[in-house]
Amino acid sequence: MTNKSLAKRPEDTCVLVTGGAGFIGSHTCVELLAEGYRVIVLDDLSNSSKEAVRRVRRIAGAGGERCAFVEGSILDRDLLGRVFAENDVDAIIHFAGFKAVGESVEKPLEYYWNNVAGTLVLCDVARAHGVKNVVFSSSATVYGEPEFVPITEDCPKHAPTNPYGQTKSMLEQVLSDLYAGDGEWNVVLLRYFNPIGAHPSGLIGEDPKGIPNNLVPYVAQVAVGKLAAVGVFGDDYPTPDGTGVRDYIHVVDLARGHVAALRWMGGKVGTGEPRGLGSVAGEPAPDGTRRGVGIFNLGTGRGSSVLEVIAAFSRACGRELPYVIKPRRAGDIAVNYAACDKARDELGWVAEYDLDRMCEDSWRWQSMNPDGYAS
Numbered sequence: 103m104t105n106k107s108l109a110k111r112p113e114d115t116c117v118l119v120t121g122g123a124g125f126i127g128s129h130t131c132v133e134l135l136a137e138g139y140r141v142i143v144l145d146d147l148s149n150s151s152k153e154a155v156r157r158v159r160r161i162a163g164a165g166g167e168r169c170a171f172v173e174g175s176i177l178d179r180d181l182l183g184r185v186f187a188e189n190d191v192d193a194i195i196h197f198a199g200f201k202a203v204g205e206s207v208e209k210p211l212e213y214y215w216n217n218v219a220g221t222l223v224l225c226d227v228a229r230a231h232g233v234k235n236v237v238f239s240s241s242a243t244v245y246g247e248p249e250f251v252p253i254t255e256d257c258p259k260h261a262p263t264n265p266y267g268q269t270k271s272m273l274e275q276v277l278s279d280l281y282a283g284d285g286e287w288n289v290v291l292l293r294y295f296n297p298i299g300a301h302p303s304g305l306i307g308e309d310p311k312g313i314p315n316n317l318v319p320y321v322a323q324v325a326v327g328k329l330a331a332v333g334v335f336g337d338d339y340p341t342p343d344g345t346g347v348r349d350y351i352h353v354v355d356l357a358r359g360h361v362a363a364l365r366w367m368g369g370k371v372g373t374g375e376p377r378g379l380g381s382v383a384g385e386p387a388p389d390g391t392r393r394g395v396g397i398f399n400l401g402t403g404r405g406s407s408v409l410e411v412i413a414a415f416s417r418a419c420g421r422e423l424p425y426v427i428k429p430r431r432a433g434d435i436a437v438n439y440a441a442c443d444k445a446r447d448e449l450g451w452v453a454e455y456d457l458d459r460m461c462e463d464s465w466r467w468q469s470m471n472p473d474g475y476a477s
């Protein structure tokens with residue numbers, strides 16, 4: 103079966119956003135709606151709330167009418183069948199999945215089942231309805247301990263140290279093999295670095311359940327007085343101040359990267375040259391829509407240390423945030439940051455916002471919603 107064409111206007115394009123009520127998904131829906139796309143959010147709310155979708159609609163204003171919500175799982179084949187049968191879906195942006203690194207070590211079966219089996223079911227039902235345009239949320243975790251920084255897309259992949267990371271690596275392989283077996287597939291693998299920040303409205307943001315595992319949500323809860331002090335995991339790394347260095351990227355920039363990927367898949371940006379650095383280029387369809395597997399890092403290209411993040415957040419919230427040095431966290435690497443030239447050159451996308459802006463927006467969200475969507 104031929105693939106759906108993306109060579110059309112956003113107004114005529116319907117995007118199924120799995121996991122669209124989540125942190126990155128909700129911000130991506132806002133950007134899609136702002137560009138005129140029609141959006142269907144499919145989310146089982148296992149790590150999010152319906153309130154996020156309401157707020158996405160609020161931010162979108164009149165465009166909010168183009169955002170439908172379906173509560174359910176990507177593992178539910180019958181439900182997916184109905185979603186595809188009742189809607190003229192053109193493309194999928196696939197965020198749905200579990201993402202807690204530590205939890206994945208304790209619950210490998212749940213992680214492989216939800217992330218891997220869920221994606222297989224999704225792709226199978228999509229294919230049966232002629233939808234072979236997929237943007238997938240991958241992660242810098244697929245590089246493992248990187249062989250060099252800044253990390254380019256052709257940096258060799260290394261085995262991730264946890265089941266969560268394994269699911270990302272496996273699903274990159276699965277999606278690449280779909281194209282290898284059927285040249286109609288048009289796949290983009292987006293390898294995110296460290297998404298933080300929130301929408302500047304303060305209406306949507308990251309809402310972790312329980313004590314946050316990730317640095318910025320933890321710092322934000324210290325800033326709002328819910329936690330006493332930030333634990334800094336190691337100050338003896340070979341970095342300028344001894345703490346770990348990461349490439350933090352504003353979630354709004356990241357969200358816009360998905361819109362850029364959709365345009366690129368539709369043949370609307372890029373040079374048309376063979377895709378370098380890890381990607382596999384296919385012959386474009388007669389309508390100019392691309393075929394193949396495009397791989398892109400989404401980061402800023404700049405690394406910041408844990409202490410720099412705490413300092414930036416302190417500036418944002420107007421007080422020195424307390425921290426204590428703790429032992430290194432198992433599995434952490436010293437430094438990772440992205441080379442983003444490929445996304446710039448081919449997608450026409452660059453991250454705009456700096457660390458201060460990320461922390462300001464994160465602080466606005468946290469202070470307006472100290473208990474997240476339950477506030």
Ligand code: NAD
Pocket residue numbers: 120121122123124125126127144145146147148149150151174175176177196197198199200201216220239240241242294295296297
């Ligand atoms: P999130 O948990 O906020 O969003 C994921 C969403 O998927 C949630 O709303 C959850 O309810 C939903 N979901 C989970 N399983 C589902 C299922 N079976 N069916 C339907 N919905 C389901 O996480 P996020 O930070 O927005 O991440 C989105 C994607 O990006 C994930 O795939 C994640 O692994 C990936 N990613 C995230 C980061 C990060 O640091 N946040 C980094 C790299 C990659």
Ligand code: UFG
Pocket residue numbers: 201203241242243244267294295296315316317318320332333334335336345346347348408431434
């Ligand atoms: N850190 C602390 N204290 C904390 C939490 C984190 O010092 O309370 C440090 C970590 O040691 C690391 C940095 O802050 O140096 C960033 O840690 P995060 O947990 O925020 O992010 P990671 O880089 O460890 O993990 C992120 C994503 C994962 C993904 C991984 C690899 O959250 O999903 O990048 O790409 F797998």
